[in-house]
Amino acid sequence: MYIVFYSTSHVFEAEERLNENGIDCKVVPTPVTDKAYCGVCIETSAHNAECYVKDIEHCVI
């Protein structure tokens, strides 16, 4: 799944949190282009990843 954010800064904050909690993830180009969100997002297969970024404005696609 992809977790997308409005702010690029939040992408890297999310990456840091997921890494700190042992969640495997990658920063990749956002599938929906920069019309909707910032240019990069988090790709992960961990279903519990979203719980680590709940307080950051985001969307899961």
Added chain:
Amino acid sequence: MIYLDYAATSKYKPEEVYKAFEYYFREIGVSPGRGTYKLGVEASRMLYKTRKIVANYFGCEKHNVIFTKNSTEAINLFFNGYLEKGDHVIMSCYEHNAVLRPLTKLKEKGIIEYSIITREDMNLSAEELYIKYAKKNTKLFVTTLASNLTGRVIYRPELTKIMKANGVSTFVDSSQGAGKIRISMQDECIDYLAFTGHKDLLAMPGVGGLVCVEVPTVQPLLQGGTGVLGDKYTNPDVFPDAYEAGTLNMPAIWSLHASLSWIIDNFDSITRHEQELLSYLLDKLATVRKLIVYDKDYNRVSTVGINIGGMKSNELVQLLDENDICTRGGIHCAILAHEAINTSDIGVVRISLGWSTTREEIDKLIEVLRSVGE
């Protein structure tokens, strides 16, 4: 050459800073928030890391850091975006022109009023100051961390605390003293803080910023490309991207990451070294005839403003330069402070020490000053 103008810019940087700058320039070399290839992503990651270290350094829990090209731009961004018609601002008489001028422009346009705390009143208690200067429409209290003219530490946490307790927002201009005094924005009730990289923070020129305890709701200073929500005709409402339109100076920003890491690791030894040198300098200056040290009896950073026997500051600066000693005379973009210490006519010679200054350099300075005093 003896460089004693650290308050203008820290000419000498730790080796790590040069290396970081060069690394970014050579090995990364692309902008953050633009390309989504690996190198672009790494650039964005480095930007994030720098935001984080800046926020942590200034005791701000969230990474609410807006990067600008210097503190002047950050101050203009904040004042122009935050202040509204009818607002009143309180500032100290030691503010730099970077603070005075944008506020005066807003005053001239009939948008705000301001009050300046006099030098005499700087000795009042926080409560007395609040009672004397605050009005019903006071929205913002502004203070520099330290005077760029005399080195006197102007910032007082008890003042920001009392202002905040009474509903007045607080702003610190940390351009002078940021690398020499540790402050905690959250613990000391500082809502907003402007910083510059190239002075006490020992980074390359071309980076500064605004740190905010909470995400601000101010208008951006610049409109343009932000790398996000590119379909909008104006900057999107996204923090901090909306405030950073255009290409950021990433080599300088990454050098700031290196310089802050270095300062954090070496803070105690740097401050001890500079305070020892400062005491040594003040002791030696006391032995020079006809020499005045301004704000001598106040807590200070390693900057000292002097004059000798009615000599104009530009003449003394020139004489020192002929002896390969760099100091700064004139008004130092601080007309308020000069008016406060009554030196607008002759200026002041500013001697400012840094992490690489030595006793031998101070001895040479004193030797030249003695020749003038006699």
